[in-house]
Amino acid sequence: MTLTQYPTAVLPRIGRNQKYAPQDLADALIYLRKLYNPDVRGSKIKHRKRCYPVYDSNVSPSEQPCEAEPVSEDDLEQLRADAFERSYAVRWLTAFCSCAEALTDGDGVSPEMVESLIQDASALLAICAGTASAGIISRNFTFNQGKIQVQLTDIPLDNHDYSSVGAQTWGGACVLSEMIAQSPQEFGLWGSSLQRPLRILELGAGTGLVSLVVAKLLRALAHEDPVGPCAIIATDYYPSVLGNLEHNIMNNFPPSEPQTTVSISAHFLDWSQFSVSSLQLDAPPFDEPFDLILGADIVYEAEHALWIKRCVEKLLKKPACAASEVPPAFHLVIPLRATHAVESGTIERVFACADSEAAKVSSGEGGHVWDLRITRKDSIVCDGEDNVRFPSDGHEVEYAHYTIGWIKV
Numbered sequence: 046m047t048l049t050q051y052p053t054a055v056l057p058r059i060g061r062n063q064k065y066a067p068q069d070l071a072d073a074l075i076y077l078r079k080l081y082n083p084d085v086r087g088s089k090i091k092h093r094k095r096c097y098p099v100y101d102s103n104v105s106p107s108e109q110p111c112e113a114e115p116v117s118e119d120d121l122e123q124l125r126a127d128a129f130e131r132s133y134a135v136r137w138l139t140a141f142c143s144c145a146e147a148l149t150d151g152d153g154v155s156p157e158m159v160e161s162l163i164q165d166a167s168a169l170l171a172i173c174a175g176t177a178s179a180g181i182i183s184r185n186f187t188f189n190q191g192k193i194q195v196q197l198t199d200i201p202l203d204n205h206d207y208s209s210v211g212a213q214t215w216g217g218a219c220v221l222s223e224m225i226a227q228s229p230q231e232f233g234l235w236g237s238s239l240q241r242p243l244r245i246l247e248l249g250a251g252t253g254l255v256s257l258v259v260a261k262l263l264r265a266l267a268h269e270d271p272v273g274p275c276a277i278i279a280t281d282y283y284p285s286v287l288g289n290l291e292h293n294i295m296n297n298f299p300p301s302e303p304q305t306t307v308s309i310s311a312h313f314l315d316w317s318q319f320s321v322s323s324l325q326l327d328a329p330p331f332d333e334p335f336d337l338i339l340g341a342d343i344v345y346e347a348e349h350a351l352w353i354k355r356c357v358e359k360l361l362k363k364p365a366c367a368a369s370e371v372p373p374a375f376h377l378v379i380p381l382r383a384t385h386a387v388e389s390g391t392i393e394r395v396f397a398c399a400d401s402e403a404a405k406v407s408s409g410e411g412g413h414v415w416d417l418r419i420t421r422k423d424s425i426v427c428d429g430e431d432n433v434r435f436p437s438d439g440h441e442v443e444y445a446h447y448t449i450g451w452i453k454v
C-alpha cells in the first residue's frame with residue numbers, strides 16, 4: 046500500500062465471512078495513520094556531526110553538504126482532503142472494529158494482538174471522524190521514551206494565508222525538542238543553572254512544541270527537586286497562530302492543574318518591528334533579558350536572519366563572566382532545504398563565526414565590545430520517514446543547529 050493510492054482502492058474488504066491475514070490489516074491501519082495522522086518529517090535524529098569549530102580550518106561551515114528537498118506534497122494533500130475517501134475510511138474502520146474479534150479464530154493470532162489492532166483502529170476512527178475532518182489535526186509527540194508527552198493541534202494549512210506556516214509543526218521543532226529532551230544540560234536546563242530564576246524565549250513558536258517540551262521537562266525536574274522560578278515565553282506574530290499556540294498551552298497545562306514555579310505563556314513578538322520599536326522592550330515580559338533563546342525553522346526569507354539577530358541582540362542576557370558553565374545562548378535549528386539555500390546562507394553572513402582572535406579576547410586577553418557570534422554549528426541527520434505531508438522517498442533530511450552567543454571583540 047503506498048500513500049498515493051486511494052483508500053477505496055487499497056483497503057481489504059471487511060465482512061464477517063472474510064478471512065484476513067492479520068499483517069494485511071495491520072498494514073492497512075499503518076497506511077491510514079500515515080494518511081490521516083502523519084508524523085512530522087525528519088523528527089527522528091539519526092546522527093549529529095560537529096561542523097564548527099572545524100578541525101580542518103580550510104573547510105568553511107558553509108561548505109557542509111545539503112540534502113535535496115523531497116518531492117511535492119500536493120497530490121497527497123488533495124487525497125487527504127477528499128471527503129468521499131475519508132468517509133470510506135471511517136466506514137472501513139467502523140466495520141473493522143466490529144469484526145476484529147473474529148480474527149482470534151485465525152491461527153497464530155493472539156487476543157493481545159487483536160486488542161492492539163482494535164485500539165489503533167479506534168484512535169484512527171476518532172481522528173478521521175472528528176476534528177481531522179475539518180482539517181484540524183491533533184498529534185501526540187513523545188520524547189525520552191514517553192517521559193515527556195505533548196499534545197498539539199495543527200490548524201489547516203491554507204496556502205493563501207501567509208500566517209499558516211505557523212499553524213503546523215515543522216521538523217525543525219521536533220529536532221530541537223528532541224535535542225533538548227536528550228541533553229538538557231547542553232541548553233543550561235539541568236543542574237546548577239536551574240538554581241537561579243531562568244528566563245527562556247522562543248521566537249516564531251508556531252504550534253509551540255519546543256516551548257511545551259521545555260516546560261514539561263522543567264516541571265518534571267521541579268517535581269523531583271524544587272527549582273527557582275522558570276518563565277517560558279513562546280512568541281509569534283500572526284493572530285491565528287497565537288490563538289492556536291494559546292490553545293496548545295492550555296491543553297497541555299490546564300489552569301486547573303496545581304501551579305508550579307515553571308510558567309509558560311504566549312506573546313506577540315514581530316521580529317521585523319521589535320528591534321526598531323522600544324515599546325515592547327519597556328513592557329513585560331520583554332523588559333528583562335533571557336538566559337536562553339530558541340528558534341526552530343524561522344529563517345526562510347532573505348531578511349529573517351537580520352531581523353532575528355536584532356531581536357537576539359536586545360533580548361539575550363550578557364554572560365556574567367566569560368567562563369560561566371553554560372553561557373546565555375541562542376539555539377537556532379533550520380532544515381537545509383535546497384530550495385532555500387540562499388535564505389539559509391544568510392545566517393552565516395549575519396552571525397559570523399567566532400574566530401580564534403575573538404575567542405582569545407573572550408578569555409580575557411582584550412576586546413571591549415560584545416558581539417553575537419556562531420560558537421558552534423552541528424549537522425543533524427534525521428530519518429526522512431515517508432508520510433503524507435512530506436513524502437521523502439526514504440531520503441534522510443539534514444538540519445543545521447547553530448549555537449550563537451556573546452563574544453567580546
Ligand SMILES: C[S@@+](CC[C@H](N)C(=O)[O-])C[C@H]1O[C@@H](n2cnc3c(N)ncnc32)[C@H](O)[C@@H]1O
Pocket residue numbers: 208210211212213214215216217218219248249250251252253254280281282283286314315316317340341342343
Ligand atoms: C516555519 S514556521 C516554524 C514554526 C515552529 N517554530 C516550528 O518549527 O514548528 C515559522 C514561524 O515563524 C513565524 N513568523 C513569521 N514571520 C514572523 C515575524 N515577522 N515575527 C515573528 N514570527 C514570525 C510564523 O508565524 C511561524 O510560526
